[in-house]
Amino acid sequence: MTSNDALLDTRLEDLAGLLGKGGLLTAAEDMERYRVDWPGYRGALPLAVARPATTQQVADVVGYCHRHDIPLVPQGGHSGLVGGALPDAETPELVLSLERLATIRDVDPINFTMSVDAGCVLQSIKDAAAEADCDFPLSLGAQGSCQIGGNISTNAGGLNVLRYGMMRQLVLGLEVVLPDGRIYNGMKALHKNNTGYDLKQLFIGAEGTLGVVTGAVLKLSPRAQTTRSALLACPDVDAVLGLYALARRRCCDLLTAFELVPRTCLELALEAAPDLRDPLETPSPVYVLMEVAASGPIDLDTMIEGLFEQGLEAGLLSDGVLAGSDAQAESLWRIREAMLEGQRNRGEHLRTDVALPISSLGEFHARASQEILALSPEATIIAYGHIGDGNLHFNILPPPGLETEARTTLLHELEERLFEIVTEFDGSISAEHGIGRFKQAAFLERLSEPEFDLMRGLKYLLDPRSLLSPGRILPRPGD
Amino acid sequence: MTSNDALLDTRLEDLAGLLGKGGLLTAAEDMERYRVDWPGYRGALPLAVARPATTQQVADVVGYCHRHDIPLVPQGGHSGLVGGALPDAETPELVLSLERLATIRDVDPINFTMSVDAGCVLQSIKDAAAEADCDFPLSLGAQGSCQIGGNISTNAGGLNVLRYGMMRQLVLGLEVVLPDGRIYNGMKALHKNNTGYDLKQLFIGAEGTLGVVTGAVLKLSPRAQTTRSALLACPDVDAVLGLYALARRRCCDLLTAFELVPRTCLELALEAAPDLRDPLETPSPVYVLMEVAASGPIDLDTMIEGLFEQGLEAGLLSDGVLAGSDAQAESLWRIREAMLEGQRNRGEHLRTDVALPISSLGEFHARASQEILALSPEATIIAYGHIGDGNLHFNILPPPGLETEARTTLLHELEERLFEIVTEFDGSISAEHGIGRFKQAAFLERLSEPEFDLMRGLKYLLDPRSLLSPGRILPRPGD
Incomplete structure (x- = not known):
């Protein structure tokens, strides 16, 4: 037993x-x-998996790691x-799993809010909202x-962003364990609050690199x-855009989804x-x-028929x-579900998640299709997505019969070209999936100097030892 | 002429x-x-008033001030x-007025976005939106x-937050001159963009203390x-809350305003x-x-009549x-306008802008009224506001005939007591007006240590010399 092993044992005992x-x-x-995720990727063996059951336990673990320089990743x-x-x-x-922190703390159907632990499964939150005659x-x-x-x-984004916004728009309050182990309690159930800098915005979308979210008011x-x-x-696609502009107006704010599905x-x-x-x-x-939804007595059939005519x-x-x-x-x-299944059945392919101004989608779609097929004439393009958000999953199935290595190389080349076109159209290479590890290189290439400095500064302000989800979004300090 | 005067002259010439x-x-x-504002407060004589006409000129001025340690306040x-x-x-x-930076850069009625300079008057933005068959x-x-x-x-908040959110929810992209004079260009017209930390959130609601907003995509x-x-x-008031919960449901997402007006x-x-x-x-x-609004053919009369019944x-x-x-x-x-006028006609009074969970408004209203009248039986309470946002303007007219000094002292005492009750109800002392200078003391008293550290850290990260709107929101470093 080396002294390193002994030290590790002490840490784990603590x-x-x-x-x-x-x-x-x-x-x-x-x-x-805790090493695998839904798309099938597999990480390394962690030091251990911590499963705190209270916010205070999260704080204890994070504080301990801070004092003993142990890197950790929330899951x-x-x-x-x-x-x-x-x-x-x-x-x-150290993996920090939030799965045992799964209590719905409070539902308030007059304030239209719900306070929850971070480990609550989305579906259980949707169910609890429905019981109170509300929707999350x-x-x-x-979501299951x-x-x-x-x-x-x-x-997170999803199907109904068009009407309700991304996750950021659905968070009113937040409880976060900071990288030093202190608890930031911002669990206010308020629809308006202009008292100083809105700290919760720092942690939403930060992919666990600035703090560990332990609770939220939704x-x-x-x-x-x-x-x-x-x-x-x-x-x-141009007709789809025209139809979208018409539907937004005719269906008032009742339009919940407007999805592009190519043949x-x-x-x-x-x-x-x-x-x-x-x-x-x-x-x-x-x-x-498309889908429209109403919480009161409105004749939606007439609404859609009018749009159709x-x-x-x-x-x-x-x-x-x-x-x-x-x-x-x-x-x-x-x-929509089956087409994703059909896509998976075709084996390894390029999945993207780009965003463009909605009004550019037609031109972008034509231009990108042309250039991708010029590079790989036998590839199959499947570009579907949330038109109302300008969010296109411009995916590419490689030509059949390619060997693994050639296929991977080709898909990477096609992705690089596609991202270049996205950038020319002032779009985003990640509408909703985020950066994590896989999109880091393409992300960093496109970052301006002030943007990089500010992001690095935020990381250093919150997590100067870079112990929390190190290497995600931004490279580690030395890299 | 002292050497200080000569130095100032050189600076102003530059x-x-x-x-x-x-x-x-x-x-x-x-x-x-540039010294006076709408409520009638008057500031000191500024060093000078800079009126840049382009984003680059803003950057030049801010960069110059950064290099020569000149404090400045955007207006x-x-x-x-x-x-x-x-x-x-x-x-x-130095006052930095954005009034000459007033061009509407672009309106896109399919993307439902508009790109504007920071100095555009709100009404002109609303007019340009209407011309493109849109609403801002x-x-x-x-707004004029x-x-x-x-x-x-x-x-900013206002009347229609209930349906459309605060200003934060209406900003998709932002252009900001940083305190060191560099330009952060985040003018993307995208409805979704999950690439790294969402930097624009830092500047929204920061009251000009972290950077100078020069443009935005709305x-x-x-x-x-x-x-x-x-x-x-x-x-x-309890009946009003019940009616609100009913109206939110029956009027779907078409409810634009729901205001409490006491007798x-x-x-x-x-x-x-x-x-x-x-x-x-x-x-x-x-x-x-209350108000409901629809962009398509919906029978709103029947909707309101149904709610009434x-x-x-x-x-x-x-x-x-x-x-x-x-x-x-x-x-x-x-x-609603005339009641504000009537309030102003009564002379000096306490104006507040508090937020509570909507479901607590009835209890808060009763409790606060009782306590305020116990302290000052002849005061008149006028508590109106945006029920749908939990935002109450709980204002107090002092007893008639008080002398200036006694009145000011009494109103201050009543404010302190009111804010204590707000805090007991887990509310906010500023729903939409912000902190600036006037609310700073009450704000700082209520800040937890982690909140204060994070806010001070953000200020230091962006503006280490504390030259931009110094002393607003947070105290100056030495104070």
Whole structure:
């Protein structure tokens, strides 16, 4: 036994003492599930996994790590897409899992707020809101497993951003354990509060690099009583944009989703789910999958029918189907799920998450498609996304039959070219997934000097020893 | 001529050179209007008034001041209520007026965005939005004179926060001159962008202490086609809260304003504007002035009538009037303006701007009224405000006939007691006005150690020499 091992043992004993029975996992088999995330990436074996059950225990662990120079990485529900929460391979890290901090502290249906622990699973928050005749509108594929602390730390987006904003817009108060182990208590259930710098903004979207979110006050909405979905067939992406501008106006602020689905995606969906049927008789180059929702008595059918007629007259759409029942609406939305499944079935491919000004989407789509196909004529482009947010998942399936190495190289080249075009259009290389590890190089390349200085300054202000999620978003100080 | 005077002359000559003809004002009579603000407070004579016409000129001036240790204070439209933009008396400051930086750079009705210079007057932004069939929803009494840079720096609120959020929610991109004179260009017209720390959040609501906002990309909404207003009579504040919870649901997300107007305020309005008439036959203890707006074809009359009937059945209201025309709606909203006028006519009084959880408003109102009247039985309480935001202007008219000094002392005591009750209810002493100078003492008293350390750290990170709006929000380093 080396003195290093002995030191580590002491540290782990101390941490176990702080956390009580079941609070610290150290056996490799127990730690396995904290190394992997939903997309299938695998991190290194962590030093240990700390599972605090109270905010005070989080503070105790973080403070201990601060005093003894132990790097640590907070973890939510393992559904991140940029590798930010995976334990590091270079320097062994302590995983700080928030999963036992999972109490809904309070629901207030008159104030339209809910106070929660960071480890609450998103779906349980949505359920608790519904019980109080409210909605918590954040809506993600991973909502059955992702945790609200992770949603906050990554400023999550999802399907209903168009109407309700990103996670940042849904947070009224925040409780954070600072990297030195002190607790910042900003758990105020206030809709307005202009007292000094708005500190909570620092931690939202910081991907766990500036503090550990342990609790939040969330903003709720009235619960939707009626929801209507429709699939509309459009001649091209420009028509989709025109239809969007029309729908925003005609559907008032009741539009909850406005998704672009190209024909390729519909076909992928039909391929992946043989029970699905093409809802329209004639194929169309692109479709819009839209939803409106109201918490009071409004005739949404008439609203969508009016939009359909006006869109038809203006040549912005050629056909469409309005779901007449919840079951029909569900089968329309199953297209969107099945197309993701179909995409996964095709094996390794390039997944992106770019944002553009909505008005540039048509030109960007044409230009990017042309350039990508010029570089790789047999690639398949599947560009779908949240039109109302200017957020396009411009994904690329590589030509079939490529060997692993050639495929990886090609996809990387295509990504670089795509990102260059995004930058020319004044867009963002990450609309909602964040930077983590995987997007760091492309992110840093595009950062101006003042931006880099300010970000590095913030990191140093909060975490001068760089112990919290080191190397995510920004490189480690020495790198 | 002392050497100090000579040095100052050199500095002013340099600054005049950077700004060109008309860019620097130094004559006392020219500077007079930069010393006063709308509430009538008067600051010291500034060193000079710099009026840059471009972002680069702002950067030149700020950079020059940085190199030569000259304190400066950015100014918008002089309608702040906490004295933040008035030139300081202790250390003479350079006023940096943004008034010549007033170009609307771009309006994009498909992206629902507008790019503007910081000196644009709010009303001109609202007009340009309307021309493009959009709304810029920020709505304030001062909109004819306040500038968007000031609105951003103070995170302005106003009448429609309930539906559209504070200024923070309406900013997508920001251009800021940093205290060292460098330009941070974050003018992206993107609805989603998760690339690193969201730097623009630092400057929104920072009251000009961390940088000078020079431009912004604003988020627009579809333009309202139909608007309906109503005045509803309620038995008490608790009934108003019940009615609010009902209205949020029945009116979907179309509710734009929900204002509490107590009988005292209606009477003040009738006193100030003799042409106004009480819209209802029987007096009621409290009223709600509400508005709904839709950008598409929705029957708002039926919506409000339905709310009225349901409220009547539930005993939440006793009477009401729905404005049948724009003129009628206007006369309802004139009540709100006239009551402010009536309040001003009563001379010096205590104006506050507190926020509470909406569900606590009834209990807070009762408790605060009781305690204030126990301290000063002849005082008159006028507590009105934005119920939907939990934002109460709990104002107090002193007993008539008090001498100036006794009045000031009493109002200060009443404010201290009121703020103590706000704190007991976990509220905020400033919902929208900010801290500036006037609220600093009460603000600092309530700040926890981690909050103070973080705020001081942010100030030091951005402005280590404390040259930008020194002494606002936080005390100067030595104080």
